[in-house]
Amino acid sequence: MESLLFYGFAAVAVGASFVLVSMRNIARALFLFFVVLFAVAGLYVFALADFVALTQILIYVGGVLVLLLFAFMLSNKELLNQLQQGTSHFFALPVWQALAVALSFLIILVYAAWQFHQHEPQWIATARNAGAVIKSSDATVQHLGIHLMTRYLLPFEVISILLMMALIGAAHLARKGGQS
Amino acid sequence: MITLTHFLVVSACIFAAGLYAVLARRNAIMVLVGIELIINAAILNLVAFGRYDRGQYGGQVFALFAIVLAAAGVAVALAIILNVYQHYQSINPDDIRDLKDQ
Numbered sequence: 001m002e003s004l005l006f007y008g009f010a011a012v013a014v015g016a017s018f019v020l021v022s023m024r025n026i027a028r029a030l031f032l033f034f035v036v037l038f039a040v041a042g043l044y045v046f047a048l049a050d051f052v053a054l055t056q057i058l059i060y061v062g063g064v065l066v067l068l069l070f071a072f073m074l075s076n077k078e079l080l081n082q083l084q085q086g087t088s089h090f091f092a093l094p095v096w097q098a099l100a101v102a103l104s105f106l107i108i109l110v111y112a113a114w115q116f117h118q119h120e121p122q123w124i125a126t127a128r129n130a131g132a133v134i135k136s137s138d139a140t141v142q143h144l145g146i147h148l149m150t151r152y153l154l155p156f157e158v159i160s161i162l163l164m165m166a167l168i169g170a171a172h173l174a175r176k177g178g179q180s
Numbered sequence: 181m182i183t184l185t186h187f188l189v190v191s192a193c194i195f196a197a198g199l200y201a202v203l204a205r206r207n208a209i210m211v212l213v214g215i216e217l218i219i220n221a222a223i224l225n226l227v228a229f230g231r232y233d234r235g236q237y238g239g240q241v242f243a244l245f246a247i248v249l250a251a252a253g254v255a256v257a258l259a260i261i262l263n264v265y266q267h268y269q270s271i272n273p274d275d276i277r278d279l280k281d282q
Contacts, residue, residue: 006182010190017197017217026207033213036194040220043190044243046182049227052243056223059247064216064254071258072209075265098203102196109192117185124184127232134234144244147237159245166252173259 006046013039030068037061048134051141187228195221208261208271212254219250 013036020032037060044053127133134140148156194217201214223243230239265271 003182006186010186014190014193014197017194021197021201021205021210021214021217026210029210029213033216036217037220040194040224043187043224044227047187047224047227047231049230049240049243052223052227052240052247055244055247059251060216064251067254067258068209068213071261075209075262075271095204098200101203102200105199106192106196109195110189113185113188113192116188117183124232127234132232132234134231134237138234140237140240143237144240147241148244151236152241155242155245159248163248163252166256170255170259173256173263 002046006043009039009042009046012036013043026072027069030065030072033068034061034065037065048136048138048140051144184228184231187224191221191224191228194218194224206272206274208264208273211273212257212261216250216254219246223247 016032016035016039020029020036023029023032037056041053041056044050044056198214198217198221201217202211205211205214223246226239226243226246228239230237230243233239261271264276268276270276
């Protein structure tokens with residue numbers, strides 16, 4: 001049952017991302033991106049990272065996707081007209097060079113995963129033997145909170161400063177020009 | 181039984197799709213979506229490996245940091261895309277050739 005659900009989520013994520021990148025209509029592609037993000041959040045749950053899955057849904061689906069849709073609507077007059085008329089071509093023509101590069105990367109990565117399966121690293125075997133694997137009964141959120149405030153405090157502060165810089169920079173870039 | 185290899189193969193597929201979008205699409209927003217797909221594949225790997233790190237939760241913590249970084253990157257990139265659209269009336273990366281005002 002568990003692996004069946006995993007294969008379902010994985011098939012939805014991979015299939016939707018393949019359809020997404022070959023789709024001509026950008027609005028439909030953005031809504032497929034929504035599907036991909038939800039399926040990947042489901043996969044995070046299978047890796048026992050429930051808090052990361054919730055954060056993914058909150059930040060990506062709630063923030064990033066709405067931002068992308070706004071940018072699409074603000075910047076794409078011709079494509080909006082095309083959307084209202086209905087497109088004759090459902091799929092874009094694949095650009096063969098990009099397809100070749102992406103396929104070769106896919107082959108290399110799958111081969112690497114297969115090699116990884118055969119020669120498992122030492123630290124994973126030690127962790128498994130020592131029982132240091134996250135179990136589904138662990139209180140992940142509590143441990144994450146404690147580690148964020150103790151061991152990972154410096155990266156946490158650095159990332160908050162970077163987030164503030166990005167927000168100020170985005171606001172500066174998006175303001176009305178003319179008074180520079 | 182779901183092993184680490186399953187996660188690696190799924191994230192390899194998502195990565196390849198994102199790479200194709202970055203290389204082939206003629207629209208800056210779709211290029212951005214491709215970058216997001218690549219980041220998601222990387223986060224999936226972080227989370228899958230982080231399962232074997234119960235003492236320090238390194239994988240999950242850095243997955244959270246990566247999500248925040250991606251969100252900040254999208255905010256800045258969309259501001260840039262809107263500025264470029266006002267300037268060139270196009271967001272096709274092939275049309276954008278001049279660094280400076282003519």
